Amino acid sequence: MKLTKKRYLIGFTVVVVVLSVVRAEFPQLAEARTSTSSPASISSSSAGAIAPADSLAEPKPISYQTKKHKIFSVPSFKACFPDTQSVQLAAAMKWGVKRVKNREDAEKRKSELVYVGANPYYHIDKLYSSIPYLVPRAAVLLQDVGQAFFDSLYVKGIALHRPIVTSVLRTEADVTKLRRHNGNATENSCHLYGTTFDICYNRYETVQDPDGPERRAVRNDSLKYVLCEVLRDMREQGRCYIKYEVKQGCFHMTVR
Template structure:
């Protein structure tokens, strides 16, 4: 299904995607939401589809090496003017897209960011989530959602974060609405409310599948990605 069709369906089922709701920072999306978004797709782990092998990537660091300086240049090119605080964010609704109700990814509880991205980055996140679903399906793996741990940060968020996190960058790519973090050591299992409970899949298996998806996105020239060891995430900026 093309991205235009997918976005049309998702917006029809989730009109809040187009609504500016800065105050909200966490939205739960269950299996019913996914089924509504893609009603004709069977994501069961036992679906009669030809299974593909999991290959992962040769090296996480080698495949996802994009530094802060590289990502910052893209962020400043495609992003919004730095958001000062939550009040400033309220005035910037026309520039940002709410991503908290995306059915393909799970937005973690956010303490130092808000679930908004520039449209270009919102489409990238949508495509990553959908491609991950597709890849799990063809490999015969139970459906899981990637977990997003950080999205748009205000200058106030960065200042607060730097007080207890020495690795936090003052001129963070997250300030521009172009960047999000997807953790690689946690995933959300999507349960079928009308079927048996799906067992959780090993996190390393899901990580290998996610790596394949992200490598393809990067090789298509759609994003820059840094494999963050200490933070346990893929740090991604749209390009």
């Protein structure tokens, strides 16, 4: 007998109807088939199912241990920061602005300079013989110094302190006035070009938590050692020249 499409469909329909009747009359056969399925078929068909609670192992807590970095400072302040006035002046004349005559002239030159009077990473001291402006290149250097100082204090487990900047851009009038009582102030100062700033090494500003108890100030010597490490790295990276000033109690820095 030839199997036609019509006969195939009739036969398929009859088989489906018979199986439906058997399933309705004997439901336990279907349950038995499901319960005896192999473990492999169960795992593959229920890959997205959630495992029973008693089969889950309790996760072990992750332990994070932070090891505080030691303070090493530098072998010698003078040896690590020896850059003289002539070396720094050459860099100042290369990267700086035309010498600023007075405060009025400085007001006209702000398109060439960046205001550095407010920054979270350092504190500008009360200025008597300079104004808080630098060329952009030097402003970035100063902020990077302050930020690296913060980072170093944090990894060493020391309360945060801000370095204090004591001198920034000086006008020719400022230098003339300063030389009357400061023998180290030169007529052709690097500060005239907006490339140079001084960071005090014997005073720091403690960063207080407004919502917490008052933080105890750290010894200035400890903070000086940390600052020296930061400045040494900046100098070794070729970003600046630094002179360790004994009488002024500061690091005299010029961008390069």
